[in-house]
Amino acid sequence: MDLFLNLVASGLVIGSIYGIIAIAFAVIFKTTGVLNFAQGEVMMLVAYVSWSLGTELSLSFPVLVIVSIGVAALIGIIVERLFIRPMIGQPIFAIVMVTIGLAVMLRSLIVIFWGADAEPFNAAIEGGLVEIGPVVLFTEQLFAIILFFAIMTAVFLFFRFTRIGIAMRATAMDETAALLMGVDVRRISALAWAIAAVVSGLAGITFAIMFSRAPDLWFQGLRAFPATILGGLDSPLGSGFGGLIIGVIGDLSEGYIGQGLKEISGFIVIIIVLMVRPYGLFGEKELERV
Amino acid sequence: MKISKLGALCALAISTALSPAMAEEGITDTEIVIGNILPMTSSAALVGRAAHFGSVVAAAEANADGGVNGRQVVIRTEDDGYVPARTVQGLRKHIDEGVFGLIGTGAGAGTAAILPILEEEGIPAIVSFSPLQAAVDPIKPTVFMIGASYQDLLFAQLKYIHENHNPDNAKYGVIRQDDDFGKQVEEAFTRAVDAFEVDAADPIRYKRGQKDFGAEILKVRSNGVNVLIAGGVTTEIPTMLKESSKFKLPLQVATVPTSTLPPIMKLSAPYGYSYYSGDYISPMGSEGTAHFMEVAKASLSEDELKALNRYAVTGYVATRMMIEAIRRCGDNPTRACAVEKLESGEEFDTAGVTLPLTFAKDRHISATAVRVLEVDPVAGSVTPVTDFAQY
Secondary structure, eight states: OHHHHHHHHHHHHHHHHHHHHHHHHHHHHHHHOOOOTTHHHHHHHHHHHHHHHHHHHOOOHHHHHHHHHHHHHHHHHHHIIIIIGGGTTSOHHHHHHHHHHHHHHHHHHHHHHHOSOOBOOOOTTSSOEEEETTEEEEHHHHHHHHHHHHHHHHHHHHHHHOHHHHHHHHHHHOHHHHHHTTOOHHHHHHHHHHHHHHHHHHHHHHHHHHSOBOTTTTHHHHHHHHHHHHHOTTOHHHHHHHHHHHHHHHHHHHHHTOTTHHHHHHHHHHHHHHHHOTTOSSOOOOOOOO | OHHHHHHHHHHHHHHHHHOHHHHSTTBOSSEEEEEEEEOSSSTTHHHHHHHHHHHHHHHHHHHHTTTBTTBEEEEEEEEOTTOHHHHHHHHHHHHHHOOSEEEEEOSHHHHHHHHHHHHHHTOOEEEOSSOOHHHHSSOOTTEEEESOOHHHHHHHHHHHHHHHOOOTTOEEEEEEESSHHHHHHHHHHHHHHHHHTOEEOOOEEEOTTOOOOHHHHHHHHHTTOOEEEEEOSSTHHHHHHHHHHHTTOOOEEEOOGGGGSHHHHHHHGGGOOOEEEEESSOOTTSGGGHHHHHHHHHHSOHHHHHTOOHHHHHHHHHHHHHHHHHHTTTTSOOHHHHHHHHTBOOOBOOTTSSSOBOOBTTBOEEOOOBEEEEEETTTTEEEEOSOOBOO
């Protein structure tokens, strides 16, 4: 039982990170129909900037988080304005290719500016141990789980109850109708990119605190992508839960079976789920009138 | 007139045929190109960039002395991003653009992937970045290697632990990457378990790029492992130590040489573990690397100097050997001649980094003696606990 509970906890920790990144993927896809393959790199850029702010300015952790949220939103808006907005009206495939190019560019720029070495991300939340029965977690690991549920709640409330959130949902359902109803679709797109940058950025900061600030941080974006597929590309909340499912199944399969199943098990689940629900666990079936 | 033109053409054809240097790839009247394929980006950039700068230092040293028989040495490095498929692409690009010999051959899996091409193309190569037993066993005609294999580096540490710090009810375990590098790590583990007849848990494998080791360390804990090979490449090592510290696991830990790099020690420091490592060269900062550092300071920028670590030293030694082999071939060096000089049994001076090194026709490996090191990441110290010995 001790092993089982600790494996579940360990899976929840990494699953929370995947889940948060998956939410970022889904927010952009739901609003703009674009798969942002630079999400991991945007996450990494926010984490690096935050690390520099924390190191150079010695900001307290809460202040650092607030400043980082502002920086992340700005990064999201700049990326959208410079790289995505000029592509409006172009085939989705072309926009996706732009995001791939952006990913490569960001990776290189980060190594040029910050170098290739890994560095610890020291923060006040790090290093303590929390014991919940037989389960032992570092404080930053517990923080990751709490952050996940906080973001899930915030995303739910935002899309459900705020005017902008509802406008984003309307844009996702029918862009032309939303435009006719007075929704500024361009601003909605910028907002989606900003939200995704903030959400994934927070995941990046937490991940860097748990492990290190290193130039391969972007890879977590790739690892989180299956969670988005599992949960449903157009469902931010579903994608979040997809991350948790992949994290927990991965750690349980590694703990009890091994043989590198940690990486494979998530994909096995995805194949099975997609065979039954091709639009993901929580995604909406697309109906087309002919 | 016609006859004289024909004569001139014949003379040109004959002189071209008799001048092998002109026909050789990667060499002109003024330049010799030595190539690297290294991870200049990715998590392994920490070691790849250092190895590249090691080559640059060796080339700068040779060029400052007037080059190799009048030719300047040019280092061209391709980034493989720590992806074996890109190591192959890097080699193809080098071949297309012309390269005389190769030093950096990618990481273990990358080296394994390009071995058949090196053999087919007859490119002299000195594997030094990531020693791989398969590179020289069986012998490949043009491939040489400096440095002990990971099997030997890890086995030496396990032997030291077994003889000096073996815990009661010792149980050995290994967490290793799921590739050629990891295979060597597991071979060291299996060899030690067989040799010492100790109890062992099943090897735990992880996919390249994995950063979280919660489940793996929980397995180590539930299996009662107390002697562990933490078979990470770079940042995986501190992560394994971190998860182990969560449960205060009493572990004797063996690692690969990357664990002695300052960034990895810095990341490992908070978790309370001293661990072992192994190496076949003098550590940075020691008397053995003094000459290397002197040349490096003269040929690299301040930022580049910061990137140096032990992998720069191995890159330097290998490139220095390749340059010397070419120099010994005289005015018209060929790949075949460089290979002949390398395996001649003559000594190659490494400027004090190691004792002079030699290869032979039946031994394409050198610098295989290993010294076990105790690493205290809190103190930032790397202390030899054994002399160099063959394992």
